[in-house]
Amino acid sequence: MPHLVSLALLVIVLALCLSILFFQGITGVPPLSSNATEAADVVALLKHSGLSKNVGLKERAIVYELGSGWGSLVIALARAFPAAEIRGIEISPLPYWVARLRTRDLPNVKLKRGNFYDCDLADAHAVTCYLMIKPMPKLGDFLDRRLKPRTPVVSISFWFRDRDAAAVLENSGPLGAAALYYWPARKTGAS
Ligand SMILES: C[S@@+](CC[C@H](N)C(=O)[O-])C[C@H]1O[C@@H](n2cnc3c(N)ncnc32)[C@H](O)[C@@H]1O
Numbered sequence: 001m002p003h004l005v006s007l008a009l010l011v012i013v014l015a016l017c018l019s020i021l022f023f024q025g026i027t028g029v030p031p032l033s034s035n036a037t038e039a040a041d042v043v044a045l046l047k048h049s050g051l052s053k054n055v056g057l058k059e060r061a062i063v064y065e066l067g068s069g070w071g072s073l074v075i076a077l078a079r080a081f082p083a084a085e086i087r088g089i090e091i092s093p094l095p096y097w098v099a100r101l102r103t104r105d106l107p108n109v110k111l112k113r114g115n116f117y118d119c120d121l122a123d124a125h126a127v128t129c130y131l132m133i134k135p136m137p138k139l140g141d142f143l144d145r146r147l148k149p150r151t152p153v154v155s156i157s158f159w160f161r162d163r164d165a166a167a168v169l170e171n172s173g174p175l176g177a178a179a180l181y182y183w184p185a186r187k188t189g190a191s
Contacts, residue, residue: 019093020092020094023092023093024092026091027067027091027092027135028134028135029131029132029135030132031092031094031095032069032130033069033072033073034072034073034130034156034176035072035172038073038157038178039077040076041170041176041178042073042076042128042154043076043080045152045154045167045169045179046080046081046126046128046152047080048167049126049154049166051084051152052081052084060083061081061083061085061126062084062085062124062125063085063086063087063124063125063126063128064088064089064124064126064127064128065086065088065089065128065129066089066127066129066131066139067089067090067091067116067130067131068089068090068095068096068099068111069090069092069099070099071088071095071098071102071109071111073128074088074103074109074111075102075103075106075109077128078106078109082108083108085109086106086110087112088103088110088111088112089111089112089113089115089116089119090111090112090113091113091115091116117142119146120146121146121147122148125151126151126153127143127147127152127154128154128156129154129155129156130155130156130158131158132158133158136155136159136160137160137161139160140162140163143184147184149183149184150182151182152181153180153182153183153185154178154180154181155178156176156178157175157177157178160179160185162186162187163181163186164181164186165179165180165181165185166180166181166182166185167179167180
């Protein structure tokens with residue numbers, strides 16, 4: 001009997017690990033966590049954007065973390081903006097469940113498992129992401145359809161090439177730099 005339990009546990013762990021590869025194959029994005037400096041840069045850029053100040057007195061600022069992974073950025077945002085609601089969306093089950101565990105004591109975090117392209121985002125006061133080069137153009141088009149004009153969007157490392165960043169922080173070095181856009185932030189002359 002103990003052998004059966006160990007075997008079942010092994011199969012579950014193996015399936016979860018394979019699921020990481022599977023979802024990485026689908027999205028083209030590995031579940032890397034942002035480090036403390038990158039997260040601090042995102043927080044600083046959101047403060048610079050006036051998040052919280054731009055929200056009505058009775059309203060709660062809502063921040064969407066697209067591809068919330070193991071929860072590192074969600075946790076930094078939840079601590080930096082305790083009056084805001086941080087909504088993380090993650091497609092890969094293992095990082096999602098680990099993030100659920102890590103954020104269990106943070107009342108202002110809501111995590112959802114799924115594809116962020118299925119989310120509405122109409123109530124977003126800000127959006128954050130840390131993805132890869134390939135999904136950025138598709139994500140840009142998606143945000144064009146979903147966000148209210150001038151919604152702050154902060155991206156770590158991989159930027160929107162056809163958009164003008166309003167501010168950039170490079171405390172983690174150029175590879176971890178974070179850029180702030182006021183959506184849609186189209187470059188002059190770009191359609
Ligand atoms: C590089 S990790 C960043 C994790 C987290 N944002 C952080 O900064 O610590 C990117 C995550 O985005 C997730 N992801 C990529 N495309 C997605 C999609 N369309 N819907 C939901 N999650 C997605 C991946 O599974 C991965 O865990």
